[in-house]
Amino acid sequence: MHTIRSTDTRRTQTPGATMTTLASPTLGNAANPLWKVQAPAGHPGPHHCIDTQQTWTLLHGTATITTDDQTTHLTAGDTIVIPAHTPRRLTPGPDTGFTAIVTGPAPMHAYTPDDPTPIPLPWAA
Numbered sequence: 001m002h003t004i005r006s007t008d009t010r011r012t013q014t015p016g017a018t019m020t021t022l023a024s025p026t027l028g029n030a031a032n033p034l035w036k037v038q039a040p041a042g043h044p045g046p047h048h049c050i051d052t053q054q055t056w057t058l059l060h061g062t063a064t065i066t067t068d069d070q071t072t073h074l075t076a077g078d079t080i081v082i083p084a085h086t087p088r089r090l091t092p093g094p095d096t097g098f099t100a101i102v103t104g105p106a107p108m109h110a111y112t113p114d115d116p117t118p119i120p121l122p123w124a125a
Contacts, residue, residue, distance in 0.1 A: 009027070016039060020035055054102055058100045059100060108124040
C-alpha cells in the first residue's frame with residue numbers, strides 16, 4: 001500500500017490547463033495514473049489524440065468535448081470514456097472552466113492528427 005500526500009503531488013502547467021498527478025507508476029507505484037485537470041474558462045485545449053482510453057469525470061464547472069463525429073457537453077458529476085486514438089478537443093465552460101479527475105492505463109502518449117510523433121504525458125508517468 002502506498003500513501004501519497006497532497007504535498008507529494010506533481011503539477012504540470014500547459015497553456016490551457018494545470019494537471020496535478022495524484023498517483024502514477026512513478027508516484028505511488030500506481031498501475032493506472034490518476035490526475036486532476038483544472039482548466040480556466042475561455043482556454044480551449046489543443047486538437048489532439050491519446051494512445052490509450054481515458055475516463056474523465058467532471059467535478060466542477062462545464063466542458064464540451066468535440067471529437068471527429070460528435071460533441072458532448074458535460075456538467076459536474078458527468079463521466080465520459082474516450083476511446084484510444086480519438087481526435088478530441090476539450091473546451092472549458094465559458095463562465096466556469098472545469099475541474100476533472102482523469103485516469104487511463106500507463107504509459108500514455110499524446111499526438112496530433114497531423115503529426116503522429118508520440119509525446120509522453122508527464123502527469124501520467
